[in-house]
Amino acid sequence: TGLGVDTTLVYRGQEILSRFDMDLRRSLHETMEKKGIKILCPAVSEWVRKTPEGRLDVLLSSGQTLTVDQVMLAIGRIPNTENMGLEGVGIELGKTGAIVVDRYSRTNLDNIWAIGDVTHRVQLTPVAIHEAMCFIETAFKGNPTAPDHDTIPTAVFSQPEIGTVGLSEDDAVKRFPDVEIYRASFRPMRHTLSGRDEKMLMKLVVDGASRKVLGAHILGPDAGEMAQLLGIPLKAGLTKDDFDRTMAVHPTAAEELVTMYKPTYRVKNGERV
Structure with missing residues (x-):
């Protein structure tokens, strides 16, 4: 377009x-x-x-x-494990052709391991790299280390960008009885100066009981960059109080993440209040 x-x-x-x-x-x-x-x-x-x-x-x-004039069909992908002779050596495969592994990336054969997209866990390059580092620790350094696939920062390079880490509001509401939602929608300064009407969205999903930040979601310029940095405090299990104690960098769009002091709304036992 x-x-x-x-x-x-x-x-x-x-x-x-x-x-x-x-x-x-x-x-x-x-x-x-x-x-x-x-x-x-x-x-x-x-x-x-x-x-x-x-x-x-x-x-x-x-x-x-x-x-x-043209049609592009995006139907997803499956592990590329055909014609590798895996069945011949007895490697266990899943129904999509994925190599079945345990939490340490070991197959059902003691001397064969598998990492990356062929295991059909999380199909992202940084995840495969992380799995490789864990494999090295486990197989060669005597330090059994399982890849941690929880709370993975993710970006969608759409226009505008999406950056997200942690639970969505819908997922959090299913797991926690009291959820606080902090939400802000605004025109970033770069769009104000250029005259564009495009808005930015920022959202934090917080457990009302423990105050732990469960999810952070951004739509707008540089959202992917912000998601990478937000992955650290969410992985560390920091709370909304920790965010509130953090000084803002002004003028930036990201300062909104540490200046949303009051919840926009709460969801208690599945009901928005």
Whole structure:
């Protein structure tokens, strides 16, 4: 769309980006549509046929037909373990072809280990690197170390960016009886000066009992950079009080993370109050 191409996104779920916080999903959806991207959900492509003019007709599950020049189909991925002879040596595989491993990345054969995407745990390059370092500690240094796949910072390099770490509001509400939500939406200074109407969203999800910060979610410029840094205090189990005691760097967008002193709302036993 930014290059002048008429773009339509067809998504099979009720809202784009499943497994992310709903506030981020809705805000990104709205911003993308403001940029001119058409978003159709829930829908999937039933078939694609070439027209006599050389274009493509795409029939959607909704009954709508799109006539387009190009179609890109993103259907996910599975472990690339075919034709490696794994079955021949007796390696246990999961139903998607993933190599089954224990918490220390050991397969069912004592002398074979597996790390990275082929194990179908978390398919991210930094996670594979972390698993490799844990493997070295376990196999060569006599220090059994299991990869920690909890609270992994994640970024989506959309426009605007998403940065997130920890639990979404929906996931936190399922696990904790008292959840505090701190939420701020504003125009970052760079957009104020340029005249752009794009807003930034910041959100903290906090356990009301322990005050532990369970999740941090950002939509806006440099959100990925912020998510990397937020991964440290969330991994360390710091509390909202620790955030509140931290001085803000002004003027920055990130200062909002340490200046949201009062909860926007609370969710007690699944009910918003």
